[in-house]
Amino acid sequence: MPEAEHGIPLKELCPHATEVVRELQQAGYQAYIVGGGVRDLLLGKAPKDFDVATDATPEEVHDIFPRCRLIGRRFRLAHVRKRGNLIEVATFRGPHDGEEGNGSANGRILRDNVFGTVEEDAIRRDFTINAMFLDPVSGEIRDYVGGYQDLCERRLRLIGDPETRYREDPVRLLRAARFAAKLGVEPDAESEEPIRRLAVLLEDVPPARLFEEVCKLFLTGHAMRSMESLQRFGLSSTLFPVLPESDKPGGVIIGPLLKAALENTDQRIAEEKPVTPAFLLAALFWLPVKAGTERRMAAGESEHEAILNAAEEVFYAQSRRTSVPKRFTAVAKQIWAIQPRFAKTSGKRWTRIFREPKFRAAYDFLLLRAVEDPALEELGAFWTQAQESRPMEAPAPAPSGPRKRRRRRPRSRNRKRA
Structure with a gap:
């Protein structure tokens, strides 16, 4: 042409x-x-x-x-x-x-x-x-x-025999779901039929490569449509085995918190604002972390300890399917660990939470939790007002003036020379 x-x-x-x-x-x-x-x-x-x-x-x-x-x-x-x-x-x-x-x-x-x-x-x-x-x-x-x-004609069609091509590279299953979400194309009947049946092949794909595909699915401006596409083709539970399964084959439960996070991510990308996988991971895996935290607290662990242990458990289980770099899991854990501290709104030390490096991300996550649990709306409003009425505390300035020289200990006379 x-x-x-x-x-x-x-x-x-x-x-x-x-x-x-x-x-x-x-x-x-x-x-x-x-x-x-x-x-x-x-x-x-x-x-x-x-x-x-x-x-x-x-x-x-x-x-x-x-x-x-x-x-x-x-x-x-x-x-x-x-x-x-x-x-x-x-x-x-x-x-x-x-x-x-x-x-x-x-x-x-x-x-x-x-x-x-x-x-x-x-x-x-x-x-x-x-x-x-x-x-x-x-x-x-x-x-x-x-x-x-x-x-x-907005048609998505594999070249050659679809089952053979999916088996050659199972990531094509995710690519089909991503193209349907991103481009608005529809797989033809022959290309769509094997997807749900061959989803198990994703278990053989290196976890690092699958994490790259997760970022393409959720961090390129069509996160909500990508999740809907994964659900439609029955790929969600295979890609995210730690999430609770839904009554649909291959599907997972998507709560209001995750849905709001996916929509907010798409909006930020549309507005050309920065996004990070860490916050999305915090929303994506909150349900299993929350369930693990409640189970551990019932066994006698403190809330802070229970959250961190539950987070470690969830990320370890998920890493066998999609490896997540520590720089992202560490931030997600910080966001989760700060959540119990929002309940402390009085006393002498409640304002120290403003000094936390991930306070803003944790606060945004609290507002997402309020979408799922209306009982938290009042708490979210309190912290919104607290930020408006109280400026962020700057870190203490470094001490000025000359540094004091450290006194050297006298050398023992009995010490043998080398």
Whole structure:
């Protein structure tokens, strides 16, 4: 398709990706912008990034861009930097050879560095809407699998046999749910049918990779729709095994607190305000932490100790499915641990809570709890008024004046010299 037909203005393309493509083409190789960047431009959205595909091998890409980095074992890639911008360059993939050691017992591809042509690479991609190749120099789009028509009809369709493709990479199950939420596309019957049945395959995906997918689901502006999509396709309980299951197969219980947190996250992203996984995790796992806290308090633990122990228990159980970096779990624990202190509204030391580094996040979480438990509304109003009438206390200034020299102890005369 020429530029006049697909309508993507070349000036909207990333100039650094265009430069990488042009240099590869000048060296005698084929090169295109591929994947989600082309798809988003056709939908009128701003792409998050621009990836490049070429028939040059990673080593040949390195010869053209000597300062690039070759990464990956399962998929060998080149990371090319242009004026501080990272462009990912992948070699066209060919048909998987099925050699022993390249796959697992359930069909998942563990290693895949078989190179091929642009047509073979298109067939190897997951969904048709992600398999279009844009030449930013000529302006042409190459579409070998009907992705343009599917995108026009808002249809999500896997390339090849759906069950085989899901087994090759179970993360495609989550990608189907995310695209349905983000793009408003609907899976065709053949692509949707195996999702709920194959959800168990997510248990074989490395936990670190699943955490990346969780961030894409909930921290890119469509968190509420993503949760609804996970519920619809029966993926929630497999992805979050610590959450209480609902009466629907594969679903979990979503309380008012979590729903409000997801909606607030979407609103903050729409307003271009910062968001952090830590606060979302605090809302996501509050129900099991709350249940664990009540159980431990009934056994005799203090509320503070019970919250921290319950939090540790929940994160340990969840880490076997999605690993969560400690920098996020630590903040979530702080938010939870401050909650009991909000009940102390009198005495000499109640204002010390203002000095807590995570006070504001904990206060916002208290307001979310009030959405779920109206009995906390009065307490939330108290702390809102307390902040308005009392400025935040600044940390005590460092002592001024010269520092006193520390007296050195006299050396013992009986000590033997070395």
